[in-house]
Amino acid sequence: MEEVFVRAGSTDSLSGGTQYVSKTFFQHPLYNTVTSDYDVGYVRLPRRMTIDGQSTKRTALVARNTAVPAGRNVTVSGWGATAENGDTSDTLMAVQVQIVSNEDCRKSYGNTITSRMFCAGVPEGGKDSCQGDSGGPVVFSSNTQQVGVVSFGIGCARKGTPGVYTNLANPQIRRWIRLNTRA
Structure with missing residues (x-):
């Protein structure tokens, strides 16, 4: 490596x-x-x-089995691209997005979404993690406990296509x- x-x-x-x-x-x-x-x-x-x-x-990790409810605000941060196919940022960026139910997320990603993942974004698009943010933290906006890790998405900040994150509350x-x- x-x-x-x-x-x-x-x-x-x-x-x-x-x-x-x-x-x-x-x-x-x-x-x-x-x-x-x-x-x-x-x-x-x-x-x-x-x-x-x-x-x-x-930064504290969320407790095991903590609910990751749809509609809850999370903050994602990283030095990734600030637009799809754009350059990475030299300045640490952060964006607040909302957790989306796994059922709704499967409309974009199919059955690849498991209990070890959650999705977050905004329905109208325009806010998201992007290329280069993978591995970065996702924290509950209300208490800054880390609930996830940036994983993947289709493009960046596209309307109706949330980002996918590893769920750190998952017992496994x-x-x-x-x-x-x-x-």
Whole structure:
């Protein structure tokens, strides 16, 4: 595997904060490259990350089996493209979207949507995660608990086509995280 760069404590992808370089990445053993089911992994950093409570803070994961109800607002952040087929951003971006029921999400993606996933977007389009955001956090807007990880989508911010996220409240996903990390 190539090196993974992690920048903490900065909203600029090119400078500021602390950069960690790792060659150690773990992917869920059941990850399906066709359906993106079990799309979760973690990077082992070469040294402990400094948490100062201001520019770097801990984010709690949601409790196992936490409801991920349709209509609830979540915030997605990343340095990905700001438009479909666009360039990635050097500045950390964030957008608030609403969770969509898996039933409604299946209208766009069919039966590939599992209990280990949830979808979020806005019906009129215009807000979404995009290429380059994959692996980024999805947090409940009300309490900043991390509920998901950016997984995939059809294009970016298209009307009627929400983004798909790995559901960190799912017991199978949480068990793997707990067994392999200190979370």
